[in-house]
Amino acid sequence: MLASLYFSFTNYNMLQSAKWTGFKNYFQLFSDPRYLQTLKVTGIYVVLAVPLELAAALGLALLLNNRLKGMNLLRAVYYLPSLLGGSVAIAVLWREMFGTGGLALQLLTAIGIKLPSLIASPSTSLYTLILLQVWQFGSPMVIFVAGLRQIPADIYDAAVLDGAGRGAIFRRITLPLLTPVIFFNLVLRVITSFQIFTPAFIISDGSGGPTDSTLVYSLYMYQQGFTNLKMGYASAMAWVLLLIVGSVTALNFALSKRWVFYTDVEA
Amino acid sequence: MTGPAPRIRRRAGRGLSRKTSMYVVLVGLALVMAYPLLWMLGSSFKPDNEIFTESGVIPKSFTWDHWIQGWQGVGIPFGRFFLNSFIVSGLTALGSVIACSLAAFAFARLEFRLKKVWFACMLATIMLSSQVTIVPRYILFDKLGWVNTYLPLIVPAFLATDSFFIFLMVQFMRAIPRELDEAARLDGCGPMRIYWYVMLPLVRPALATTAVFAFIWSYGDFFNQLIYISDPNKFTVALGLRMFLDSSGQQQWGNMLAMSTASLLPVFILFLLFQRHLIAGFATTGLK
Numbered sequence: 001m002l003a004s005l006y007f008s009f010t011n012y013n014m015l016q017s018a019k020w021t022g023f024k025n026y027f028q029l030f031s032d033p034r035y036l037q038t039l040k041v042t043g044i045y046v047v048l049a050v051p052l053e054l055a056a057a058l059g060l061a062l063l064l065n066n067r068l069k070g071m072n073l074l075r076a077v078y079y080l081p082s083l084l085g086g087s088v089a090i091a092v093l094w095r096e097m098f099g100t101g102g103l104a105l106q107l108l109t110a111i112g113i114k115l116p117s118l119i120a121s122p123s124t125s126l127y128t129l130i131l132l133q134v135w136q137f138g139s140p141m142v143i144f145v146a147g148l149r150q151i152p153a154d155i156y157d158a159a160v161l162d163g164a165g166r167g168a169i170f171r172r173i174t175l176p177l178l179t180p181v182i183f184f185n186l187v188l189r190v191i192t193s194f195q196i197f198t199p200a201f202i203i204s205d206g207s208g209g210p211t212d213s214t215l216v217y218s219l220y221m222y223q224q225g226f227t228n229l230k231m232g233y234a235s236a237m238a239w240v241l242l243l244i245v246g247s248v249t250a251l252n253f254a255l256s257k258r259w260v261f262y263t264d265v266e267a
Numbered sequence: 268m269t270g271p272a273p274r275i276r277r278r279a280g281r282g283l284s285r286k287t288s289m290y291v292v293l294v295g296l297a298l299v300m301a302y303p304l305l306w307m308l309g310s311s312f313k314p315d316n317e318i319f320t321e322s323g324v325i326p327k328s329f330t331w332d333h334w335i336q337g338w339q340g341v342g343i344p345f346g347r348f349f350l351n352s353f354i355v356s357g358l359t360a361l362g363s364v365i366a367c368s369l370a371a372f373a374f375a376r377l378e379f380r381l382k383k384v385w386f387a388c389m390l391a392t393i394m395l396s397s398q399v400t401i402v403p404r405y406i407l408f409d410k411l412g413w414v415n416t417y418l419p420l421i422v423p424a425f426l427a428t429d430s431f432f433i434f435l436m437v438q439f440m441r442a443i444p445r446e447l448d449e450a451a452r453l454d455g456c457g458p459m460r461i462y463w464y465v466m467l468p469l470v471r472p473a474l475a476t477t478a479v480f481a482f483i484w485s486y487g488d489f490f491n492q493l494i495y496i497s498d499p500n501k502f503t504v505a506l507g508l509r510m511f512l513d514s515s516g517q518q519q520w521g522n523m524l525a526m527s528t529a530s531l532l533p534v535f536i537l538f539l540l541f542q543r544h545l546i547a548g549f550a551t552t553g554l555k
Contacts, residue, residue: 063293068286076542077297080304083538083545087487088505089527092512093307096520103306106322135300142546195398198489202509218398218490226494231402238399 025236035237037212038220041126042194045216049133050189057137057185061144062174075145082138090132091202095119098128119203122213129214132199140185147181148174179260187252194245197222217241304531311525318520334529337522340507341514343499345526348507353533355417355492355503356485362424363432363481364474370427371436372462376448386437389430398490405494419495420488424481432477439473440466472544479541483534504530 029035064075084090097103100117108115118124151174159169197218200208208215208223217237225234305324310317311333313326321327338345373379374386408419427433447469448461456464467474489505496506508530512523538545 060293060296063289066286066289068290070290074293074297075546076538077301079546080535080538081300083483084304084487084531084534086489087531087534088489088508089530092508092523092527093303096524097303097306102319103303103322106319110322135303201489201493202512205513221398221401222490222494225402226405231406235402238402242399 025233026240028233029236029240034212034215034220038208038215038217041213041215042196042217044126045130045133045196046190046193048127049130049193050186052130052134053137053189054140054182054185056134057140058144058178058182060137061141061148062170064141064145065148075142079138079142082136085132085136086198088198088202091199094128094132094199095203120210122209122211125203125210125213129196129199129203129216133193133196140189143185144178144181147178151177176261180262183252183256183260187249190248190252191245194241194248307524308528311521311528313521315521318524333521333525337511337519337525337529340526341511343502343507345504345507345529347500348502348504349529349533351417351501352486352503352505355420356482358417358421359424359485360478360482362421363427363429364478366425366427367429367432367477368436368467368470368474369462370433371440372458372466374433374437375440376445376461376466377458389433392430401490401494408495414495415497415501417496417501420485420491424485429481432481435477436470436473439470443469472547475541476544476547479537479545483537486534 060078064071064078081090098105098118100120102117104118105115118128155173155177156169159173164172195218196216200214200216200219201222204210204214204219206219206223208219221234221237221241224230224237302324306322309324309326312329312331313321314328314330314332317327340348370389374382374389404419405414408414411418413419413422423429443466447465448456451461451465486503487505489509492503492506493509496502499510502510508523508526511519511526
């Protein structure tokens with residue numbers, strides 16, 4: 001880590017030895033239009049993908065929490081995509097589904113919407129990546145289900161005796177008692193989604209295109225560090241990423257005091 | 268006094284229809300979720316012209332061509348990539364199980380200075396992005412002459428660098444009653460023998476979870492493999508797929524789909540075998 005901090009102040013390119021350049025890399029970053037573009041793309045990605053994914057995960061977890069027959073099978077089906085989702089194969093599938101004439105477009109055509117390739121169009125390509133992450137809601141869902149199982153049944157019984165309806169039970173009991181789990185999932189998903197790489201790389205042939213619309217942070221870091229061999233520049237990017245993720249996580253923790261409800265604190 | 272009875276009956280009736288509608292929703296959504304995967308499997312048996320015209324899962328005319336042609340790859344057969352991947356991921360899984368269980372044993376049972384601080388540090392690295400250290404790590408492995416070998420992919424696993432697994436196993440070990448190691452100690456066992464004869468057999472589920480997760484994650488990893496491996500003969504499945512994609516482009520979608528499906532099969536089989544372990548392991552670390 002310290003080595004990475006050091007390199008971020010140099011112009012190291014693997015061929016010559018590193019030369020100290022002070023904050024030059026950092027100044028350059030913020031006047032690099034492509035860098036600013038990665039901030040925008042990654043920002044949109046995180047802000048949209050994480051809440052949508054968590055909402056899907058929570059919704060399904062609530063449905064799955066009913067102890068009915070076949071729930072384990074259904075849970076497995078929902079979980080599977082999150083195990084496969086980060087792979088090159090799924091990114092290839094996505095590329096094919098949302099590319100010219102792909103499955104998604106065939107289905108849309110069938111209901112009367114005709115669209116060109118969603119991946120080749122800069123205005124939609126990022127959304128296919130967001131959809132890919134939402135599709136992988138299985139892992140936070142499993143954590144939600146485990147969290148729901150920990151809510152003691154007698155609290156529910158008491159609420160039903162008091163005449164509380166379904167909506168009230170959810171708002172007043174389930175949701176508050178689940179906030180620690182929601183918080184945990186939120187922190188984890190934010191951190192991982194800042195690091196998305198494989199699907200963006202595969203969908204855009206490593207370019208981040210079309211017109212840099214899928215140029216997520218790690219992809220640009222890879223291009224700078226390992227294609228252009230600007231190791232110093234890439235280290236600077238890594239450090240800014242660490243600061244961003246760190247401050248978003250810190251912000252999450254700070255805000256959590258307002259909405260996360262810990263039973264053991266109260267007791 | 269007669270009030271409650273009809274109410275209960277009504278609720279039971281409503282419960283039944285609620286149950287049915289819930290099943291409909293859940294099964295419907297599961298189908299939507301699984302559809303891309305099923306379509307991929309089905310399309311790998313469709314002739315090329317059918318892939319982009321038929322959105323159904325079951326091919327109208329069935330062909331093995333894509334699997335046969337795809338397996339031959341471009342120059343290097345896919346069997347080679349699979350073998351490479353199995354070597355890398357198998358060793359990674361082995362390393363993770365050995366190293367992480369030892370580290371977890373130390374955290375769960377042994378006393379040493381600043382243990383809490385070290386534990387906190389270890390947890391913090393779960394949160395840390397591995398990408399922050401990618402540049403110095405690359406330079407280090409380059410200096411060691413390890414670039415274009417599997418060492419940068421495997422050796423870190425033997426050094427217990429994946430704190431997620433350590434955490435998982437610490438959680439497991441803490442649940443095992445201390446009386447057991449006390450008894451072993453009285454019988455004259457040192458820490459290593461307690462670890463080997465008492466702990467390991469008892470945390471077998473956690474070991475299995477770790478091994479399977481380590482295998483799947485290493486198998487699915489792309490970033491590290493892309494950075495370190497450049498010789499096509501050493502390519503893993505992920506890199507092989509990417510090379511295939513680059514060289515065949517839009518023309519060979521059928522072959523691409525067949526090989527993508529093939530590349531997911533090992534993960535799918537592991538998932539079927541260890542489904543319960545995986546989901547339970549994931550949920551226990553998620554909480555607490």
